[in-house]
Amino acid sequence: VVVVTREIRRDPTTGEEVVLSSERTLERRPPSPPDDPQSCPFCPGQERFTRPTIAAVERAGAWVARAFANRRPVLVVEEALSSRDGLLQSTSGVGAHEVIVEAPEHVPLHHLPVERTVDALTLATLRMQDLRRDMRLQTLSWFRNHGVGAGASQAHPHAQVVGLPVVPRRVAAFRDRCAAHRARTGRPLMQELREVEARAGRLVLEQGPVMAFCPFAPRHPFEVWLVPDGAGPHLADATPAQLEATARAMHAVLGALERGVGPTPLTALAFGAPAQEAGEGIGWHIRLAPRLLVGAGLEEATGLAVHSVFPEEAAEVLRSALSVKTR
Numbered sequence: 292v293v294v295v296t297r298e299i300r301r302d303p304t305t306g307e308e309v310v311l312s313s314e315r316t317l318e319r320r321p322p323s324p325p326d327d328p329q330s331c332p333f334c335p336g337q338e339r340f341t342r343p344t345i346a347a348v349e350r351a352g353a354w355v356a357r358a359f360a361n362r363r364p365v366l367v368v369e370e371a372l373s374s375r376d377g378l379l380q381s382t383s384g385v386g387a388h389e390v391i392v393e394a395p396e397h398v399p400l401h402h403l404p405v406e407r408t409v410d411a412l413t414l415a416t417l418r419m420q421d422l423r424r425d426m427r428l429q430t431l432s433w434f435r436n437h438g439v440g441a442g443a444s445q446a447h448p449h450a451q452v453v454g455l456p457v458v459p460r461r462v463a464a465f466r467d468r469c470a471a472h473r474a475r476t477g478r479p480l481m482q483e484l485r486e487v488e489a490r491a492g493r494l495v496l497e498q499g500p501v502m503a504f505c506p507f508a509p510r511h512p513f514e515v516w517l518v519p520d521g522a523g524p525h526l527a528d529a530t531p532a533q534l535e536a537t538a539r540a541m542h543a544v545l546g547a548l549e550r551g552v553g554p555t556p557l558t559a560l561a562f563g564a565p566a567q568e569a570g571e572g573i574g575w576h577i578r579l580a581p582r583l584l585v586g587a588g589l590e591e592a593t594g595l596a597v598h599s600v601f602p603e604e605a606a607e608v609l610r611s612a613l614s615v616k617t618r
């Protein structure tokens with residue numbers, strides 16, 4: 292019997308959290324994405340291979356985007372919320388982990404009509420609005436991986452929504468910088484950044500209320516930020532006009548990346564306020580991060596590392612390796 296354990300632990304020296312989820316041991320080696328629609332669990336007709344649909348967008352009587360619980364969640368809602376304080380702090384692995392299949396077609400999202408991207412983003416915000424009602428979920432993270440190098444385990448276009456019982460350091464840092472900027476200048480940081488970037492020579496395109504630009508200090512080569520005018524604190528607060536413009540901008544930039552840089556593994560992620568906070572002065576936006584280093588979307592979105600080896604397990608493995616050697 293395999294007992295699945297999940298815990299979020301905080302490194303006492305840096306304050307950085309790590310998600311330990313033994314479920315991920317099933318993925319010690321990343322599977323190569325089956326690029327065969329016949330064996331793809333996300334293609335229409337294969338719905339029985341995934342968890343049941345939680346919500347969907349339908350067009351002409353068939354789904355064009357659908358959401359369901361991840362088959363191997365890093366965190367689960369059924370867990371009881373508990374935490375340990377002191378030098379070694381931890382929180383139980385309570386959370387949410389959903390998959391959003393973004394199109395019925397088994398091809399990259401930006402190769403499809405832009406309406407698919409609009410519907411996919413709309414479904415993501417609906418799921419986040421719903422999950423936000425669970426007050427235990429302090430952070431809601433949306434991200435999508437494209438390509439093996441970005442950690443995608445399925446070639447079919449899909450996104451993920453993860454709810455966390457903590458506010459990771461990177462999310463807190465964004466919130467705190469927005470608050471500090473507002474206290475100093477009276478203005479939202481992301482609004483001012485839009486104005487500065489509009490004349491800084493890093494603009495990629497403007498799509499209605501959304502500005503796409505390469506950020507001043509990118510973490511990744513060819514990183515692009517999609518920043519809507521007057522954005523609320525969280526992607527779940529996006530207006531239909533902001534969502535549509537963001538989808539159009541994302542579609543266009545992904546096409547431009549492919550033409551200009553070549554096929555690039557990429558993580559798209561939403562940045563915003565913690566889920567249960569008013570988030571005044573914080574503006575949500577989407578970041579497109581080409582992944583030339585190995586990693587997963589959750590790391591990029593929240594700063595959390597996700598891996599499968601509990602230190603207890605590691606120590607045991609090392610101890611038995613030593614005892615075999617000294618025998």
Ligand SMILES: [Zn+2]
Pocket residue numbers: 328331332333334396397447
């Ligand atoms: Zn498929």
